[in-house]
Amino acid sequence: MSKEDSKKALKELGAKIVHQVKKGNNPEIVFPLRNLSNIIYDKKSKTLKLGTKTGTRSFFNVAHSKKFLQTVEVASVIKDKLLDSGKHSSLRDVFYMVKRTIPGTKVNLVDEQVESDKAIEDLEVMTGLSREDMHVEANKNGSVAGKVVIEDRGDTIDWSKMGSGGWSIPSNVEELKFKKVEAKYVLYMEKAATWNRLNEDRYWQKHDAIILASQGQTTRGIRRLLQRLYEEYNLPIYVLADSDVYGAYIYSVIKYGSIALSHASDRLTIPSVKYVGVTMDDVEKYDLKKHLIKLDEKDYARIKQVSEYEWFKDNKDWQRQFKMMKELKGKVEIQALSSKDLSFISEVYLPNKIKNKEFLD
């Protein structure tokens, strides 16, 4: 969505409230509820979505008035300070920009960041704008390499000429333009060390792949970048993670969405994404048994929880994986493949898996 469209959406919200005030009505805002009771796993689109339940927040209601004010103030700060100036900011910055004492009282408009965060999420569901559309950015993390040329803020950036570092993936990838995309698929991995290995082996060059990694969680910037590469270039997306319940969860967030961001599923999920490894089947196939790391209580509890999620419940492949984890009482890291040879992952493991389409869905 363009900056002008975003401004328009926020202005309309404001105009509606002004209209109510002028008519002498109690000003109110209506928004879809975002609690668990209204989060639905949509089997058809295979994503987590918001249901149809709505809530109302009205000004002349002691229980609502502060949240009403917070929402309106955040909308105003976003329009005036971010969209009008063309600047971007973090959630934390928005919090500080909104934080002030209401004149004539000792009450702060917001005391904790969670309040302005919630207001931003409410604005997302009310207006259909994404956080990125409103110029509010998430954490930045991760690197990318591949035969891709982009244009971003007036610079032409060639992802195949980034040396050992790669291009640092920004928080917001909405405005970057793809100029050239020469790739057969995109490989996202959860570990920067694995990315280093593949980059040093020039995997992206030999296999016409785009390689991306974060360290730890998949940022919104990375999820949107993956989605744009899938939607605009129809590239298959493959995920490479540890063979444990945390790897499964990382994969599921990219594929189905997350509870916290269920209202943004359309913009963030990629239902066609495939899981390339590491799997519990690899333990036997590649003789990794001695590299199994023993599961602890926390692992077992998390396996139980994740395997019962609606989006995993009927997935036979993944249920088999969870079962094998419990039977073998262990998990396997990507790096365990280095025990065979440092470049085994880039020369044997990944090319074979991808050639033979050995994926989990």
Add this chain to the structure above:
Amino acid sequence: MSKEDSKKALKELGAKIVHQVKKGNNPEIVFPLRNLSNIIYDKKSKTLKLGTKTGTRSFFNVAHSKKFLQTVEVASVIKDKLLDSGKHSSLRDVFYMVKRTIPGTKVNLVDEQVESDKAIEDLEVMTGLSREDMHVEANKNGSVAGKVVIEDRGDTIDWSKMGSGGWSIPSNVEELKFKKVEAKYVLYMEKAATWNRLNEDRYWQKHDAIILASQGQTTRGIRRLLQRLYEEYNLPIYVLADSDVYGAYIYSVIKYGSIALSHASDRLTIPSVKYVGVTMDDVEKYDLKKHLIKLDEKDYARIKQVSEYEWFKDNKDWQRQFKMMKELKGKVEIQALSSKDLSFISEVYLPNKIKNKEFLD
């Protein structure tokens, strides 16, 4: 140090052991101790250093033999698998490459990564090689922008043409070559969101600065990059962090070194680095009192601990900061400056502080 020098150092270590074996002696390796009793704060160089105490590890000693084997095996893996092939790997990869069962026994050469990590540290102090010299890489994190052109792995990379993302700082910056460095100083900040702000405001362009950030801890790659920019181009290095004890510690690690890496102080510390902010004095000066975040028990305990470190003990400026934190019972984040204006930090705060040389040492 060149790859050939690194190989030579490891080969010499091996040759010494072979010589002892041939002479019929008990093979042994001697190395400086790395426990706290041998870590010294050198007031002259203002860095943490290793003392002169040494330990010995001999093969025919039940308490030593496993560690002896681990050290020799890690040295061999580094020479054969990394230096000979020119490849780089993470600590975790080295662990998996070394992990095997000793033939004829049920004993694993290593069971936990900490064992191979320690062996690598021992090799560092024994040979004078750095981990980077041995091609073992730390975590990768962080972005950089500025009027700098480098050459890395055959690519020419212009840090002024990296759009909104920046160049992703690699784990190992030993081999990159500076081609053009047009900068008056280097600004390192602990938060990626602040970097986003300064990059969007093109701070690096307007002020001839190089801006670097990680998210959280300062990686070895960043510390070495800062040090190279200081040593090779004589650029002042300024640190921007939250006004709390954690910000003070981040600064102190860059300036004085850390206990864990005291043996690498020469390669990693920059005694001339200055702290530009945020400080407790800013609270009054910039009217940030209402943005103070209340200290908790953990903060107080950490202030006590850090303020008693030898390298902070006699530092009046920092003792004053710690005192003010306790008096005001609070800490202030960099982002609190956004309450004035989103670009206050890049248009007013930093230019003024740097122009007036308002630094903490």
